[in-house]
Amino acid sequence: MGIREKIQSNVFHLINLLTGRLAALERRVMRLQEEVDRQLAIQRSHMVRIKNREEISDDFILRGKSYNDLSPEKAWKLFQQKDFDFVFLDVSYSDFAPEGQRPSVTIHIPLEELERRWDEIPNHSTPIFIISEDGLRSVLACDYLATKGYFNCNNVSGGWKFWPGHRLVDVSKREASA
Numbered sequence: 001m002g003i004r005e006k007i008q009s010n011v012f013h014l015i016n017l018l019t020g021r022l023a024a025l026e027r028r029v030m031r032l033q034e035e036v037d038r039q040l041a042i043q044r045s046h047m048v049r050i051k052n053r054e055e056i057s058d059d060f061i062l063r064g065k066s067y068n069d070l071s072p073e074k075a076w077k078l079f080q081q082k083d084f085d086f087v088f089l090d091v092s093y094s095d096f097a098p099e100g101q102r103p104s105v106t107i108h109i110p111l112e113e114l115e116r117r118w119d120e121i122p123n124h125s126t127p128i129f130i131i132s133e134d135g136l137r138s139v140l141a142c143d144y145l146a147t148k149g150y151f152n153c154n155n156v157s158g159g160w161k162f163w164p165g166h167r168l169v170d171v172s173k174r175e176a177s178a
Contacts, residue, residue: 038146039064041149041151042064042065042066042146042151043064044151045066045151045152046060046061048125048152049068049152054127055074056068057069066142066143066146066151066153067130067139067142067143067145067146067151067153067154067155068153068154068155069154069155069157070129070154070155070156070157071157071158072156072157072158072159072162072163072164073164075129075131075154075156075163076163076164076165078127078129079103079129079165084127085126085127086126086127086128086129087107087121087122087126087127087128087129088103088105088106088107088128088129088131089106089107089108089109089121089128089129089130089131089141090102090106090107090108090109090130090131090132090160091109091110091111091114091130091131091132091137091138091140091141092108092110092111092131092132092133092137092159092160093110093111093133094108094110094112094113096133096160098133098160098163099160100165103165107120107121109121111132111137111140111141114141114144114145115144118144118145118148121145121150124149124150124151124152125152126152127152127154128145128150128152128153128154129154129156130142130145130153130154130155130156131156131159131160131163132159132160133159133160133161134158134159134160134161135155135156135157135158135159135161136159137159138155138156138159139155141153142154142155
C-alpha cells in the first residue's frame with residue numbers, strides 16, 4: 001500500500017470517526033432540548049397555578065416537580081368546593097374497593113392500564129386529583145402523566161387509606177341509624 005492509499009484510508013477512517021461522534025452529539029442535544037422543553041412546561045404550569053392563586057408549596061416550585069402533593073384533608077376541602085373544576089382519578093388496582101364508595105365523579109384507571117388509557121382524561125389544564133390505595137401508585141401515575149403533558153396533577157398523599165370522605169360518610173350513616 002502506497003503513501004497515497006494510507007493517507008486516504010486514514011482520512012476516511014477519521015471522517016467515519018467524526019461522523020459517529022457528530023451523530024452522538026446530535027442525539028445528546030436532542031435529549032437536552034426535550035428536557036429543556038419539559039422543564040419549561042413545568043415552569044409554565046407553576047406560573048399558571050400562581051396566577052390562579054392556587055396554594056402550592058415552595059418545595060413544589062424549588063424542586064421543579066411536575067406534580068403537587070396534597071394532604072388528604074386539603075384534597076377533601078377542594079373536592080367539596082362546588083365552583084372548583086377538577087378530575088378525580090383513581091389508579092388503584094382494578095379489584096380494589098375503597099372503604100365506602102368511590103365518589104361518582106371518579107375516573108378509575110388502574111395504574112397498569114394508564115399507559116394505554118391515559119387519553120380518557122379529559123384535558124391537560126384541569127387540575128387532576130390522583131388517588132390510590134395508599135398513595136404510592138398515584139405518585140407513579142403523576143410522573144407518567146407529566147410525560148404526556150399533564151402538569152396540573154395533584155397526588156392525594158396517603159390515598160384512600162386517609163381519605164376523609166369515608167370517615168364523614170361513616171359518621172352520617174351512624175347518625176342516620178341512631
